[in-house]
Amino acid sequence: MACVALVTLVQRRANYDSVLFMAWEAILCAGVILAAGCCHRLRTSLGQLPLRQGLEQRLNVATVILLLVAFASPWAINFLAKRCGVGNGSEIVMLGTLGWAGLSSALLGTRSRTVSLSVVCSGFVALFATLISDVASATWFAYAWVALCMWWLVGNHWEGLESRSAEHIDRSVGLRWTYLALVLVVFVGSTLAIGHRVPVWQRLRAELMPTSGGTTGKDSAARSGVGNGDALIAAKNHATSFGAVETDMFLDSEKPSLFDVFSDEFGEPKPKESVEQAQALSPQDVQSDEGKFSEANRSSSASEFGIERKPTERKALPEDLVSNALFFWQGGAHAHLAVERFHHFDGVTWTGAPITRAEASRAAKPGAIEVEQQSWFFAPGNKFASSLSPFRGAVAEAAKFTRYGSPIIPSRCGTKLWSIDQISRADFFHYDASDCLSMPGRERVPDYTMVRFVNGEIDLEKMEQLLQHCSPGKEHVGGAKTCQEELAELAHSYADETSRGWEQVRSVVEGLRREFRHRQGNVDTKHQTALEQFLQVRSGPSYLFATVAALMLEHLGYETRLVTGFYINPKHYVKADNEYAVQGSDVHVWLEINAGHGYWIPLEPTPGYRAPRTTASIWYQAMQARWEIAGCCLVASISLSILYLLRAWIFDLLCWCCAPALVVLSDRRRVRWTAWILDVRLSLLGRKRPRGAVLRKHLSASLNLPECQSNKVRTVLEASDCLLFGNRSSLSAEQRTSILELWRELTVAKLRKLRIVESPS
Structure with a gap:
């Protein structure tokens, strides 16, 4: 206990x-x-x-x-x-x-x-x-x-009754139990009668030990003083209110936008060098930029990501992770949270796929279900609940936003459900055709908003089946002409010995992780393009790893897309709140591959970053590791055979090592352990004691002991009988010495020489 x-x-x-x-x-x-x-x-x-x-x-x-x-x-x-x-x-x-x-x-x-x-x-x-x-x-x-x-x-209780006998039985209840029952009845009756009028009792009915996040219907993510909105409750007294209120809309914000975060980490994208004929404006026609958005908060393009970037200086990690965090993640470490996805690459810039008005209208409407009076939303068509989906299981995770300056909600690939407390309208969210989740009609996700997710894990078996039978991907690369031959040669060197499917994709990704080195910061592109220098020096930032992997996989016939977002760094774990503080330095770039039927699988080609979490059935894991299992079984069988052949020697060695520990045992336990050791040694000789036989007679019938050792055994057995069945309470010093000598000297090897060989009948 x-x-x-x-x-x-x-x-x-x-x-x-x-x-x-x-x-x-x-x-x-x-x-x-x-x-x-x-x-x-x-x-x-x-x-x-x-x-x-x-x-x-x-x-x-x-x-x-x-x-x-x-x-x-x-x-x-x-x-x-x-x-x-x-x-x-x-x-x-x-x-x-x-x-x-x-x-x-x-x-x-x-x-x-x-x-x-x-x-x-x-x-x-x-x-x-x-x-x-x-x-x-x-x-x-x-x-x-x-x-x-x-x-x-x-x-x-029964130990106290072993040596006692009841003289008579008294069946009276007694005054104590009568008073206790009366007090219990009065307390329960008064509680049921006036309990609903007492405010404290009403709160206790909600939860015995309430936290700042609400009742037990809310998960542990609602604690730590921020929770799901109770630090910014929109002028309401309900601790679980949403708090999605825009204030100070026309003031400059210190919250970094996604453009700021990626520019700080990877450098600002270089502007395209294009010269057009123009006429200079007169001074009276020049318009002032005062009152407009600052340049830092305005991206060069709403849906593009360039790989040719200006040099930038890396900033030191802030000492206070909590106050400088963009948002907090309550879930597993090493998670990949996507914010933007790009489908087309022209050799310099990744851009999003053009979407028709019908596709945008169909993708923008998430579905909704109600679970225990709480609305949960899912992707249009609920494709992740289909039997074809490579995402299975249900992992509960959450994101708590503080200094986040974007309306896009970072989420995993394969998000099955999401929810915000007290929100029941689906038009609060937008789910586009690239599987990006956002809150339209606002500049950013409101502060102190808690978004809960139910995410799936990648099923390796289902993913392998989808990739093996998926059709060749669409061509979407229009640039990188100077590197195509080198990329094709590199792709074939990694994947020529594998067939189409997951093994081929994994060989390309693992080849990049093995032969290239991740280097923080961008590359110097004064005399070469970023791709040319990356392939030459074999090192660079994560967006070049993702770009090169996407180009090689597309050469092999797979459709890919670039993903920008955040990587949950395990070093930014906040122990007090059991969550991870996501910093601006946690921005990351990876890629996804099309597995068919509208499903995309995230891949991590950058070394030093852990691949997305996967799962598989026991049978699939056993088939993948069948040769390792066979080798382990062979080694285990050989080891067990050696242990069986050397069992007598190992047992004697253990007895010799444990003999000094006899000094801390009581005398009763000493003699019991000694008798057990004699029984085991006889069993190892093949002379197991029959049930009901006395140890003394079995020893004399099985062994021909010398007089000295026979006297020691007889002395120990007699002392054992007196100690266990007589009035004696302890052993003498001579008897303790004899027990110690039997443990060390009477080994199986010696007993094998002294055993009595039965003559054949």
Whole structure:
């Protein structure tokens, strides 16, 4: 029970505490408590021996000092943790100290009252840690503790009744239970009668321990003071209101736009060099730009991404991740969140695909369903719910926006559902033909908006089937004439030995990740184009990796598109809120490949960035790793065969190593373990003791022991009988020495020479 309580507290602290300091505390406290237990057992086991004067007192003092060190360790480690920027409050440290006290009482306690105190301490720690935990699975620890407590109570009760007999049975109820039942009836009746009139009771009915994000109908993303809108609640008192209100519309904003973010990271795109005939304006015809949008907030094009960019200086990562974050991601690390997708490339610039008015109208209307009085929206046609979809499963994730300056909502490829609390109108969202999600009619996503997603994971088996049978992609490359031969040669060198499908695509992507090097910042394109220099120096930024991969895959007959967005950096994890702070430096470029039927699969060609998360059935994984599994099975079978042939030698080695630990065992356990070892050694000789046979007779019938060893065995067995079935309470020093010698000297190899060979009948 004490161990369950400590595990419950560790599970709670793992959400926000430092794993290094937790491991340090666990190893130190557990080691010190075990050392105290060894001192206590040593003092108890050696109590019958003629000790030097003062040795028993020294062991007692050592036990007390070790326990004090164990109880003081959590406070000392927490002090050091706070000096390093982590640490806990005093109440969590007190809970940890109480848990270690419960464990020490359980290990060292000799009185029933001490053991009962250990149960009380562990129960308080387990139940309190369960109540303050954010994870629903924490209740299983409470269930485990209650089950163990019931088992201990029942066992303790029957142990007390072993040597007693009931003289008479008294069936009276008693005044105590009568008063308790009367108080319970009055409390329940008054609660049902006037409970709806008490405001506190109404709040308790919503949730026992409410957080700032609302009731239990809202997930843990609604905590930390920002949640789903309770820090900007649009002049309402409802803590779960949306808060999508535009204020200060005509003031300059300090929030960076997507154009600012990508320009800061990759450099501003170079303007196209084109000269047209024009006539100079007279001074009175020149219009002032005062009052218009600033140049920093105006992109050169609404839907294009150029690979020829000006040099830029990289900015240092801000010390305060939270205050400088664009938005926060509550989900898995290494996620690829797309904001824009480009289909056509002219050798210099990626542009979006032209969309007809009918396609735009059809794609712009997301569907909606209602789940537990909450509206959830999905892509037009609900294509990700189809049986052909390569995305399966349901992963709950969320994005919390703070300084984000764009109406486009970053989302994964394969988003099945999304929702904003209290929003039930589908026209709040726009879902275009490129699978980009946005909030039209506004300059940016409102601050403190929490968008929840249900995302799918890539099914490798379904994706492989789609790519294997997909039709050749459409030609959409009009430039890069000077690099086409080199790109084609590079693509064939990677993919010539593979057939069309996922293996061919993966070989191209892995070839880029293996032979090219990622370098932050843009390239110098004074004398060469960006593609030419990238292929020559074999290093560059992520947008060149994605561009080259897209061109090579298109040469092999696949349709691709460029994707810009954000990559969730695991280094930007905020422990206090269990979320990732997305910075401007987290902008990233990758590509997607068309798998047919309107599905696109994200690919990550840039080394140093983890590929999107995938999943597969157990059978598919086994078939993919069949040769590795066969090799492991062969090695395991050989290892098991060697262990079987050397089992007697290994068992004797373990006995020899464990023999010094006999000093900390009680005398009863010593003789029981010794009898078990003799039985095992006889079994390894092929002389297993029949059921019901006495060990002494079986030894004499199976072995022809020398007189010296026979006397030792007889002495130990006689002492065992007296200790287990007689009135004797301890062993003598000579008998303990004989047990130690039997453990070390009476090996299987020696017994094999001394066994009695039965003559054939």
